[in-house]
Amino acid sequence: MWSRIRKLTTPNAVDTFKDKKLDIWLFNTSLSASTDDHIKLLSDDEQRRLTQFKHEENRHQFVVTRSMLRQLLGKKLGCSPSIIKFSYTKTGRPVISYPTTSLRFSVSHCSDITLYALAENTPIGIDIERDDKHIDPLAIAETVFCRREYECLESCDQILRNKMFYRIWTIKESVLKMLGTGFSMDPRSFCVDQVLNGENIINLQSKINTESLEKAKIIELEIDDQHTATLALAYS
Ligand SMILES: CC(C)(COP(=O)(O)OP(=O)(O)OC[C@H]1O[C@@H](n2cnc3c(N)ncnc32)[C@H](O)[C@@H]1OP(=O)(O)O)[C@@H](O)C(=O)NCCC(=O)NCCS
Structure with missing residues (x-):
């Protein structure tokens, strides 16, 4: 799965936000298979969410993109991807509730690409x-x-x-x-x-x-x- 993801080199963004330790990742989801190893990284809640998808395509996308999000955050936080806990604001924004961190992230999906943006201590939003x-x-x-x-x-x-x-x-x-x-x-x-x-x-x-x-x-x-x-x- 790592061969399908690359860091976006956006000189403007990276220079402007150097102190925010900004990382932007581009993940090509169309070629990534979802396996039991990916599912094992998901929380009980996320695994329950899987059962609610009507279309296999959506289920597949959720497994590969959420397990990749966990792996990127785990790398940055220095912890195992599966121990990360998310909570959701009233308006649906996912935030990291465990471990305690100032890291913020944003995710956007389109049919074949998912973008992730990670930054320290600052609200961030990404859309593709x-x-x-x-x-x-x-x-x-x-x-x-x-x-x-x-x-x-x-x-x-x-x-x-x-x-x-x-x-x-x-x-x-x-x-x-x-x-x-x-x-x-x-x-x-x-x-x-x-x-x-x-x-x-x-x-x-x-x-x-x-x-x-x-x-x-x-x-x-x-x-x-x-x-x-x-x-x-x-x-x-
Ligand atoms: C979040 C929202 C703004 C964008 O959703 P979207 O474009 O359909 O889908 P994206 O893939 O870009 O974003 C989905 C991700 O946004 C994040 N998200 C959801 N609610 C969010 C919120 N309130 N704040 C920040 N991020 C949010 C989640 O991480 C979600 O991915 P996940 O479910 O895999 O965790 C959504 O509220 C929405 O309703 N969009 C409607 C589209 C529209 O009418 N746009 C008009 C543009 S002018």
Whole structure:
């Protein structure tokens, strides 16, 4: 399984967040088999969760990605992957509850790739999407993007529009994960137009989480032509 995972070399991100000991890992899940050894690394709760998956594909993805997460965290924490305990916030964010640590992590899956971001002592969020050519970006944007993001998309020609859609989408999702709210927070309550103009600032349209958003640093990650990915860190 280790041959399917590589550390992302993102000079910007690694330099900016040197003191946060940032690691970003890219795991190619399509070629990884799930074995009993992987299942043994999972907690009782996680093994129970396995029985609830209706599709084998989803079950497979959970086994390989969760056991890989445990192995990456175990390496960083210097402990056995199976003794790590997770708890979940009210909004569903997983956090390490044992052993005691300041290490934070974020996970994002798409069909064939899972990204992991690990950092010390700072809220972090990561998101990856596989660029799908068969979507209607403007129709989706109408419901989840704010006005300026929608206008930015509208001004792109047809070819650029899909890419721009996924850039805005992954920036917003990475921020929602960094905040830990997921979609309990309205994605239209903040706007990413300044990030897209090269400024690493998120423009607030609401007072929610003002402080974390003002301190957020956004890094767009280079994966390949088929994927768009973003990292958000509440930097202080
Ligand atoms: C967490 C969320 C923000 C993203 O989920 P997603 O894009 O469907 O899936 P991803 O693979 O990128 O992320 C899933 C991971 O996020 C993490 N996660 C779940 N809830 C989280 C939260 N509240 N905060 C931070 N991380 C969270 C988990 O680690 C989860 O993986 P796991 O179950 O294997 O542990 C989810 O709340 C959601 O509802 N997404 C809906 C998509 C949408 O409408 N997006 C509009 C964009 S503008």
